[in-house]
Amino acid sequence: MQRVVDLSSDGLHVAVHRGFLTVSKDREEMGRVALDDIGGVIAHAHGLTWSNTVFVRLSERAVPVVLCAANHAPVACVWPLQGNHLQGRRLNAQVDASRPLAKRIWRDIVVAKIRMQGAVLASVGAEPGAFDMLARKVRSGDPDNVEAQAARRYWQAFMGPDFRRDQDGEGVNALLNYGYTVLRAIISRAICAAGLHPSIGLHHSNRANAFALADDLMEPYRPIVDRAVYNLVQDGLREVSPKAKTALVTLTALDLPAPQGMSPLHMQRDLHSNWRRFLIRRTWAWICLRHLTR
Structure with a gap:
């Protein structure tokens, strides 16, 4: 299993020595991990110092380094320039993808996310019926913003009527932020390895967002993080503690269905060189949709 390295203690120094991240x-050395075993690095500690070689060696392996604020939300990411030997051709295909195509794929992503939300609600004994109906209402580009309608119903049914999703919040919201950060790092690495650019998104297009495509493709998988956070809350863990972080990081090894059979989440990055086939046939959204509609 590829590991997500979490740097959360203050005053750490990170370096590379003989193929290991130290x-x-x-x-005094506190630990080391083989560079080839790392799937992502998440840093949200004060006084953290790095050797420049760290970024070079991780970038050579298409490993993203995600820098987080105090609320565990990502604010920056180190992305390798050479993620794939066909990168130039793939970037051109990515840029040339038509707007109607992007809108159709965004519809599929939203449908997959809504159905996953319904599946998660069913797993905790809540009524998921409305989510299948909402998924059927999604049109190309989601002009009716059915995604937001589903989100309002979802959070109240899942976390209770008093819960409000707040990216700057503490407690449960901070746990969700951390889980989404792990997920974003995994998907960012897959995008880099495919030779695509994470800033060229399908729906998210904020100029300040360098990882718009990662934010697009992670949408159907957010409910998996939500379910893990729900389990932590049921166990009495409502803060981003070492135990909670360990539980959320293990999501990278969660087995999910892929065209070749079951595969851990961190390995679902077999992306086609053709941009259209990649988006339509091999995105995580497509895999998720196929699984939930069998």
């Missing part, structure tokens, strides 16, 4: 404090 973490030390006060010149």
Whole structure:
């Protein structure tokens, strides 16, 4: 299993030594991980120092380094320039993709997300029927914003009528932020490895968002994080503790269906060189949709 390295303790120094990522404090080594075993690095500690070689060696392996704020939400990411030997051709195809195509694929992503939300609600004993109906209402580009309608129903049914999703909030919201950060790192790495550019999205197009495509493709998988956070809350964990982070990081090894059979989430990055076939046939949204509608 590829590991997500979480750097959350203050005053750490991160370096590379003989094929390993090393973490030390006060010149005493605290741990090491083989570079080839790393799927992503998440940093949200104060006083963290790095060797420049760290970024070079991780970028050579298409491993993203995600920098987070105090609320565990990502604010920046180090992305490798050379993610694939066909990168130039794939980037051109990505840029040339038509707007109608992007809108149709965004519809499929929204449908997959809504159906996954319904499946998660059913798993905790809530009524999921409305979500199948909402999924049927989604049109190309989701001009009616059915995604937002589903979100309002989903959070109240899932976390209770008093819950409000707040990206700057503490407690459960901070747990969700951390889980989404892990998911974003996984998908960002898959995008880099495919030779695509994460800033060229399908729906998310904020100029300040360098990872619009990752934010698009992770949507159907957010409910998986939500379910994991629900389990933590049921166990009495409502803060981003080491135990909670360990539970959320293990989502990278969650087995999901793929065209070749069951595959861990972190390995679902077999992306076609053709941009259209990649988006239509091999996105995580398509895999998720196929699984939920069997």
